[in-house]
Amino acid sequence: MTTNVKFPKGFLWGGATAANQCEGAYNVDGKGLTIADISPGGKQRLGLLMSGDLPLEINEEKYAYPNHAGIDFYNRYEEDIALFAEMGFKTFRMSISWARIFPNGDDQTPNEAGLAHYDKVIDTLLKYNIEPTITMSHYETPLNLVKNYGGWKNRELIGLFEKYARTILERYHTKVNYWMTFNEINTGVFGSFFSTAMRNATEQDNFQALHNQFVASSLATKIAHELNPELKVGCMSIYATMYAYDCNPDTVMAKEKQNRLFNYFCNDIQVRGEYPSYALAYFKEKGIDLEIAEGELELLKAHTVDYLSFSYYMSSAFSTDPELTKSSGNFFGGTKNPFLKASEWGWEIDPVGLRIALNDLYGRYGVPLYISENGLGAIDKVEADGSINDTYRIDYLEKHITEMGKAINEDGVDLIAYTPWGCIDLVSASTGEMSKRYGFIYVDLDDEGNGTMARSKKASFDWYKEVISKNGL
Numbered sequence: 086m087t088t089n090v091k092f093p094k095g096f097l098w099g100g101a102t103a104a105n106q107c108e109g110a111y112n113v114d115g116k117g118l119t120i121a122d123i124s125p126g127g128k129q130r131l132g133l134l135m136s137g138d139l140p141l142e143i144n145e146e147k148y149a150y151p152n153h154a155g156i157d158f159y160n161r162y163e164e165d166i167a168l169f170a171e172m173g174f175k176t177f178r179m180s181i182s183w184a185r186i187f188p189n190g191d192d193q194t195p196n197e198a199g200l201a202h203y204d205k206v207i208d209t210l211l212k213y214n215i216e217p218t219i220t221m222s223h224y225e226t227p228l229n230l231v232k233n234y235g236g237w238k239n240r241e242l243i244g245l246f247e248k249y250a251r252t253i254l255e256r257y258h259t260k261v262n263y264w265m266t267f268n269e270i271n272t273g274v275f276g277s278f279f280s281t282a283m284r285n286a287t288e289q290d291n292f293q294a295l296h297n298q299f300v301a302s303s304l305a306t307k308i309a310h311e312l313n314p315e316l317k318v319g320c321m322s323i324y325a326t327m328y329a330y331d332c333n334p335d336t337v338m339a340k341e342k343q344n345r346l347f348n349y350f351c352n353d354i355q356v357r358g359e360y361p362s363y364a365l366a367y368f369k370e371k372g373i374d375l376e377i378a379e380g381e382l383e384l385l386k387a388h389t390v391d392y393l394s395f396s397y398y399m400s401s402a403f404s405t406d407p408e409l410t411k412s413s414g415n416f417f418g419g420t421k422n423p424f425l426k427a428s429e430w431g432w433e434i435d436p437v438g439l440r441i442a443l444n445d446l447y448g449r450y451g452v453p454l455y456i457s458e459n460g461l462g463a464i465d466k467v468e469a470d471g472s473i474n475d476t477y478r479i480d481y482l483e484k485h486i487t488e489m490g491k492a493i494n495e496d497g498v499d500l501i502a503y504t505p506w507g508c509i510d511l512v513s514a515s516t517g518e519m520s521k522r523y524g525f526i527y528v529d530l531d532d533e534g535n536g537t538m539a540r541s542k543k544a545s546f547d548w549y550k551e552v553i554s555k556n557g558l
């Protein structure tokens with residue numbers, strides 16, 4: 086059972102989604118194609134995208150594209166937001182699809198139909214007193230910027246993103262207080278196609294792309310604060326608590342090196358405003374030479390974020406023993422942790438790891454923290470009477486919320502928000518599957534695209550509603 090955990094008044098309970106995984110309507114009202122639109126569904130998805138073998142075109146004869154229809158949030162947002170309101174959401178994290186606003190990413194003028202759509206979504210949220218939290222870029226780079234610019238290693242993307250950010254900030258700054266620039270920016274360290282929109286990238290490319298995103302993020306933060314100094318702009322990283330598998334100091338040191346590159350590097354720059362010394366040493370060792378324009382380092386320093394947000398799904402055990410590393414089924418590699426159970430997709434479940442993460446990040450940075458994603462991807466069974474008894478999901482979330490409560494009450498962490506991922510079932514990012522469900526709300530749709538898309542409440546719906554109404558108690 087949940088222990089007596091007190092959450093601060095005004096705590097932002099809610100849920101999170103991304104445009105490309107829920108909106109569907111991938112080619113309507115002037116929207117251009119994005120990298121998500123050419124990503125096929127299925128367990129082979131990430132391998133294909135990283136391999137460089139996949140053409141940057143839609144090939145419907147060969148592949149299925151679940152993101153094209155999503156869960157039709159584009160047309161059903163009113164019904165869905167009413168359900169979020171029924172659960173008592175205080176905030177809803179969503180993304181704006183860059184290609185709805187600038188279809189090719191480099192257009193002269195914005196697409197008014199795209200802006201008009203988000204006007205309606207945002208106004209619906211406000212009607213229910215739900216505070217929107219908007220991610221500017223969530224794995225949705227316009228495809229043209231990959232094909233004709235080579236993705237984020239191209240410095241021209243800084244200016245193009247600045248223009249997009251200015252457009253949406255000017256349009257919504259009186260309605261939206263919470264913003265995030267790049268989703269899970271640190272996946273770029275290892276060359277994620279979704280993050281940096283590049284394939285077959287070198288390490289030099291990865292760090293150049295990240296630098297360009299840091300600059301773009303600082304420019305967006307600058308614009309936001311010029312419009313209204315009270316706006317809150319955050320960075321967003323994926324955080325995986327990293328344990329050394331054994332206490333051999335050499336393992337611990339090697340783990341630290343991996344840890345700082347993955348868990349700290351981006352946050353260090355976006356929160357503290359400068360490249361950390363370990364990164365400069367790493368660049369030197371690897372022969373990485375970044376192109377940094379005059380004034381950019383000053384810009385990073387002057388326009389740091391107001392809060393730090395992160396997704397947390399699992400921890401990772403680190404070993405230098407190649408035999409042990411082979412045993413892993415975890416998304417991040419690493420070694421199988423004998424103390425933890427894993428989800429059906431092999432993601433190791435570690436609620437205490439979340440408390441450790443909160444302490445680590447708050448201790449290091451001292452800025453408000455926002456858990457922008459967390460949750461259990463699982464197969465749900467619809468019973469004959471239509472009910473869905475997702476007790477495993479309740480158990481997962483309850484344990485994580487309990488640890489959040491301890492971090493706030495026993496450790497003094499300033500945690501401001503919790504938006505579990507996929508509060509309504511949506512298309513998985515890593516596999517494009519519908520069957521990997523996270524939601525409190527079930528969507529009748531299978532991996533082949535069959536189903537009515539009707540929405541229904543899972544057992545976790547009422548449970549989360551109660552958690553929110555009692556402010557976590």
Ligand code: BG6
Binds near residue numbers: 224396462512516521
């Ligand atoms: C995060 C992403 O990595 O994890 C989301 O920001 C994603 O876009 C979520 O959906 C869960 O991952 P998956 O692969 O289960 O959808």
